[in-house]
Every structure is written in structure tokens, then in C-alpha cells.
Amino acid sequence: xxxxxxxxxxxxxxxxxxxxxxxxxxxxxxxxxxxxxxxxxxxxxxxxxxxxxxxxxxxxxxxxxxxxxxxxxxxxxxxxxxxxxxxxxxxxxxxxxxxxxxxxxxxxxxxxxxxxxxxxxxxxxxxxxxxxxxxxxxxxxxxxxxxxxxxxxxxxxxxxxxxxxxxxxxxxxxxxxxxxxxxxxxxxxxxxxxxxxxxxxxxxxxxxxxxxxxxxxxxxxxxxxxxxxxxxxxxxxxxxxxxxxxxxxxxxxxxxxxxxxxxxxxxxxxxxxxxxxxxxxxxxxxxxxxxxxxxxxxxxxxxxxxxxxxxxxxxxxxxxxxxxxxxxxxxxxxxxxxxxxxxxxxxxxxxxxxxxxxxxxxxxxxxxxxxxxxxxxxxxxxxxxxxxxxxxxxxxxxxxxxxxxxxxxxxxxxxxxxxxxxxxxxxxxxxxxxxxxxxxxxxxxxxxxxxxxxxxxxxxxxxxxxxxxxxxxxxxxxx
Ligand code: SAH
Ligand code: F3S
Numbered sequence: 446x447x448x449x450x451x452x453x454x455x456x457x458x459x460x461x462x463x464x465x466x467x468x469x470x471x472x473x474x475x476x477x478x479x480x481x482x483x484x485x486x487x488x489x490x491x492x493x494x495x496x497x498x499x500x501x502x503x504x505x506x507x508x509x510x511x512x513x514x515x516x517x518x519x520x521x522x523x524x525x526x527x528x529x530x531x532x533x534x535x536x537x538x539x540x541x542x543x544x545x546x547x548x549x550x551x552x553x554x555x556x557x558x559x560x561x562x563x564x565x566x567x568x569x570x571x572x573x574x575x576x577x578x579x580x581x582x583x584x585x586x587x588x589x590x591x592x593x594x595x596x597x598x599x600x601x602x603x604x605x606x607x608x609x610x611x612x613x614x615x616x617x618x619x620x621x622x623x624x625x626x627x628x629x630x631x632x633x634x635x636x637x638x639x640x641x642x643x644x645x646x647x648x649x650x651x652x653x654x655x656x657x658x659x660x661x662x663x664x665x666x667x668x669x670x671x672x673x674x675x676x677x678x679x680x681x682x683x684x685x686x687x688x689x690x691x692x693x694x695x696x697x698x699x700x701x702x703x704x705x706x707x708x709x710x711x712x713x714x715x716x717x718x719x720x721x722x723x724x725x726x727x728x729x730x731x732x733x734x735x736x737x738x739x740x741x742x743x744x745x746x747x748x749x750x751x752x753x754x755x756x757x758x759x760x761x762x763x764x765x766x767x768x769x770x771x772x773x774x775x776x777x778x779x780x781x782x783x784x785x786x787x788x789x790x791x792x793x794x795x796x797x798x799x800x801x802x803x804x805x806x807x808x809x810x811x812x813x814x815x816x817x818x819x820x821x822x823x824x825x826x827x828x829x830x831x832x833x834x835x836x837x838x839x840x841x842x843x844x845x846x847x848x849x850x851x852x853x854x855x856x857x858x859x860x861x862x863x864x865x866x867x868x869x870x871x872x873x874x875x876x877x878x879x880x881x882x883x884x885x886x887x888x889x890x891x892x893x894x895x896x897x898x899x900x901x902x903x904x905x906x907x908x909x910x911x912x913x914x915x916x917x918x919x920x921x922x923x924x
Contacts, residue, residue, distance in 0.1 A: 467496030472506035477514025483616040486605035513549035517818035548635035555590045571595035594637035601646035613900045620666030628757045628824040639680040648707045661712035670722035672697040698726035705734035713737045721759040728775045740887040744784030748803030749796035780886025783812040788838030790829035808852040854912035867905045890915040
């Protein structure tokens, strides 16, 4: 899991010129969502400006940082087990410092220091610019904690150091935090209120990535459709903005146009969309630009109106289906994926059947499916009993997964015989004789390497498929 800086594409902070090498090595490990991986690149940039060099070898690290996830209990257990492993490192190299970043840091705050003796430093997602000071405190023998959430911080002025990069695809973060308050979700508590990043800095980062040879970017946010720039500030304070600010504000659809036009040959993806915030103008912006990929990750969590309400998802099953119809009308070949939660409190067999029938309606290309995990501090934890037995949760989850696999195969079969554009990302998992890339719908395509290379856009004839992969043969370059 160690991440190595590729020297060729190493960036530095726009704020501070890189100090000379301080002789210390940073090892950073990331868990959880894409946003965490993107944040680790910001952290590496901030510490590179302090003279740290990044290593992917834990045994040579002087500073070990773990960027953590709280979304489900299992995610936290994984991190705790990993921290146990670090004890051995400290035994052989006592000067090594261990810092915890991300959502677990924010959730547990200084209690983390008590619970896990190995930890020297606890840093929440909005406090990474304070890392140089916090490291100094730790060096002076004190534990250090900063978990202050911010109304402003978007790290717009930091040029991320691309970690473990294939040199072809990159994340660009556009919003931080989330205001949606889904009752099961810990994110609004660990990542704070929603704020958007200055569109100029987004376009600048995309331009720089293109100039460095990147071919595809993914605009990242917990809820990209609610992106709103009116000169800075929280999304929830938009009402208080001046008329001028309101009239010149930039929403997500406008941002998509801006980015797509700035780099017409850069492939653009985005994640995650929220059904309640996705508007027609976003779908139309996708349709208007060939370089915006025809793929939407559109979590629904449940197909039951009763459960959607209890989850505080601000839409009904029928509204979600109407959104799907709109997407399919405007972009007939759009790939669509889901997140589902099985066994939310009070879920009956009938509610579960509603989820299965919604899946039959949409026939998602793929999905990410979970058993409900109660999270401390959320509304669901405070107001609802976690009343679905584990074996029932697991059985329902398995039924959802089995159905999804059937739908995924149905979707991959629709590509058979077609010629599709694929961006080559690297070797296929199974064979170093074959390339792996993705088509516009985000489906993985593998094919023999021939003369092609990483970063090429290639036309591939699809000849075979599994439920997860298209298998083909290149027929030429995209013109
Ligand atoms: N909008 C976010 C969602 C983050 S959480 C995004 O950018 O992806 C990712 C997924 O984890 C959610 O869509 C949900 O399906 C799942 N999830 C969140 N909280 C959960 C919980 N308490 N138990 C089980 N699954 C959960
Ligand atoms: Fe979580 Fe719902 Fe936001 S799932 S990240 S509170 S959109």
C-alpha cells in the first residue's frame, strides 16, 4: 500500500518553495474513498515543501502517516490492525513518528492518543497545512492534535504530488465536506460542511496535468452535483451572497463546460453524484462534450421509499427512476453504477424486494454494496435501533450482489461486436502481454499489447466478456 512519488511528475506546493532535503523519509498509506487518496497527495505536497522525501518502504520511513476511513466499522478495524503492525517498526527504529490523518482522526480526536499508544499525532482532513507545526511539536516530544474543521479550506493553492501514479489518470478535488446528512453516514461529521474550490484553480490544475501528459481526470467530491462557487464560503451560506455573487456563480454544469473546453482532449470523469442534486443541465453538459465520459456513479442505497425517507435521502424511488429515464433519453449508452446498503434499521423483506426491483429497472453496469454498519454519532445511531440481525443483512446483501452480477453481465454483453475507444492505463491484472484500459462507460477492457503504449487512446473491437471485463483486440488509434 506504500505510495512512491514518481520523480518525473513531482509537484511542489505553490505556497512554499521546496526546502532542501531534510534527510527524513515520509511513508504514507491511504484507506477508504478516492478523496483520501487525493488528500494524501496534498499532504505529500505540503511535506515535500518541508524537505521530506516520500518512500514506499515502511522500513526506511522516519515519519509514517496513515490516512484513515470511518465509513464502516470494518474500515476502522482495518486501520487499527495496521497500527498494531507499526509497533514493531517503532521497536527497531524508536525515532519513527506515527501520525493518523483523515476521518478516524476527526472522529476520535485526542482519544486516539489514549486508545492507540503508537500514535504521536492526530490530524483532521482540514488541518493538513498545519502539519509542519504539528511535526515540530512531535519532534520536541509532545503529542500533537489538530482536528479543527474549516469553512474555507479547499487546498486550492496546493499542487498535489501525484503518488503511485500511472501518469495517465489523476484525481482533482472540487468540493470538500457534505451537507446532505444521510442518517447512516459519518462523513458530514468527519469532513465538515460543504465548500467548493475556486474554478480557476481547478482549471489550472487540469491544464497542468495535461501538460504533464495526463489523459484523464476525475473531478472529486462527496456530492459533486452540488458544487457551487460564488467567491468562496460554505454552500449553506449561498443565500446570504450578494446579487453579483449569485449572478456570476458557477454550478457543477458550468464547471463541466469550463473544464471540458479548457482541455478538449482530456477525458473527464466525476464522482460522486447524488440523485437529489443532479440536474438536467449536468446531463446535458455531459452530452454536449465528447471528452466527458458517459458514466455516472449514482448511489441510491435502497429502492424502498420508506427506507429512503428514514435515510434522509431527499428523493423517492419514483424520482430516482425518472432521473434514470432522463439520463437514458439524453445519453442512451450511459454507464450507471450504484451504492446499496442492505439491512438499514426497520428494513422489511418487502423493502428489500423494492431494492431488487429497482435494480431490475436500472440494470446497473456495476455497484458497490454493503451491509449496514451503525456509526457512532449519526442520526440513525441516535434514533434507530440497529434491528436487522447480521445473518439477515448478509443474506439480503448476497441477493443484491448476485443480482448485480447478472445485470453486470447483461451490460457487458451489450458491448460485444462493438468498436470502442479505450485509454490504456497499464498492464492487465492477468497478463503482462495485455493492456488494461477503460471505455467511456468506465468498464475495464483488456487486449493484446501489440505496438500500443500506456496513455494511448486506442479503438478496440470487443470480442468476449465476463461480468466485469471486456476482452478485445485493438484495431487502430483514435483519430
Ligand atoms: N457521497 C459519497 C458517499 C460516501 S460513502 C461518495 O463520494 O461516494 C460511500 C458509500 O458507503 C455510500 O454511498 C454508502 O453506500 C456506503 N455507506 C456509508 N455509510 C455506511 C454505513 N453506515 N453502513 C454501510 N454502508 C455505508
Ligand atoms: Fe454521506 Fe450522504 Fe454525504 S452518503 S457523504 S451524507 S451524500
